[in-house]
Amino acid sequence: MHVVIIGNGITGATAALELRQLDADCRITMISGESKFHFSRPALMYIFMGHMSYQQTKPHPDSTWADNRIELLRDWITDIDTASKQLSLHKGGTLDYDRLLIATGARSNKFGWPGQDLQGVQGLYDLPDLKRLHDNVITAKQAVIVGGGLIGIELAEMLHSCGVPVTFLVRESSYWNNVLPEPESAMVSRLIRQAGFGLKLETGLKEIEDDGTGRVGAIITDKDERIECQLVGLTAGVSPNIQLVKETAIDTGRGILVDWSLRTNVADVFAAGDCAEIVTEGDGRNLLQQVWYTGKMQARIAARGLAGLEATYDPGIWYNSAKFLDLEYHTYGQVNLCIPAEQNLYWEHPDGLHSIRIVYLADRVIGINTMGVRFRHRLCEAWIAEQRPLEYVLEHLAEANFDPEFCRRFEAHAAAQFSKAVA
Secondary structure (H helix, E strand, C coil), rough: EEEECCCHHHHHHHHHHHHHHHHHCCEEEEEEEECCCCCHHHHHHHHHCCCCCCCCHCCCHHHHHCCCCCCEECCCCEEECCCCCCEEEEECCEECCCCEEEEECCEECCCCCCCCCCCCCCCCCHHHHHHHHHHHHCCEEEEEEEEHHHHHHHHHHHHHHCCCCCEEEEECCCCCCCCHHHHHHHHHHHHHHHCCCEECCCCCCEEEEEEEECCCEEEEEEECCCEEEEEEECCCCEEEEHHHHHHCCCCCCEEEEEECCCCCCCCEEEEEEHHHEEECCCCCCCCCCCCCHHHHHHHHHHHHHHCCCCCCCCCCEEEEEEECCCEEEEEEECCCCCCCCCCCEEEEECCCEEEEEEEEECCEEEEEEEEEECCCCHHHHHHHHHCCCCCHHHHCCCHECCCCCCCCHHHHHHHHHHHHHHC
């Protein structure tokens, strides 16, 4: 049996290694035109800033793939013929498969802005984007970042390291407040301004101007303000990368439609990771999960399907973490979902750099947010999974601390305030 995996990101690489553990005999080919070897995509910022080399971002020695008899093909797939189970290669020729996993990830959003394809306009998702950024900063005296979120703040920090001033255009009234509760969003907005970045809230992009040579020369906001710039970063989110399957028999919505076993509507074809959209029952919205650890979890389920075994994906307790400049952010469970019966306890240190939020229903805690405070992931996950009541969590809050010895601790202050609030 020949299994082909399109994409060598965290989902494709995990699926390949997992499949080899499940099936010692099948032939496995992993294809990527971006790079020969799997690397850690979240480390793009550190490569650019010189903190890590590309070689250091590879989680596995190069020999891992040969040792596990996983063939690496540096090429792009241009067409999938599901009837004949055949892939067309950009460099020429075809490749047959018995089972196929599509793990093509995501791509930066574009919304049809005039000038969005000019030189100097780019997203930040993959190695080609990183190369473009290296080239674009050479002549950039001013940059505009369209959109906020985690990719936007990383791109701003990268440009700041090169001495390029940055202005954010953010449609929301506060940075990333479509995800963060208002006080945490306000904290991030303050930090951005204190770092010297321009932050234009409730402001969108209208068009990007050509400087007369095919490069960006300025942008026009939806308030008709003109800002001169030589680099525009498009970081208004990402969408599933599904262009490869658009003209095939594989069903798509926002992403490649799959069931909870990551199977598509076409026999022997699976999809997982950022490109996959899991179809849910009833009136619930289909599930798109586009973070590193869910890509890894889905890969393990897909690998079992590729091996001919049954498995069902369980997304578990939601978790995410990131850094806004020097401010660490961690979230566990359901936060800021506006469930009618939910209640919130919020503590913020007077320095405006540390906060703890606990979200709960009458009988249990359902979510935790921390800013500038590290909690133990597994403990927070256990509290939510075990449906621990608020009183229990407050009593054991100090046990969640994950900071190194001698660091400042904030749990006692937060727990005292919370206990008074619910007394």
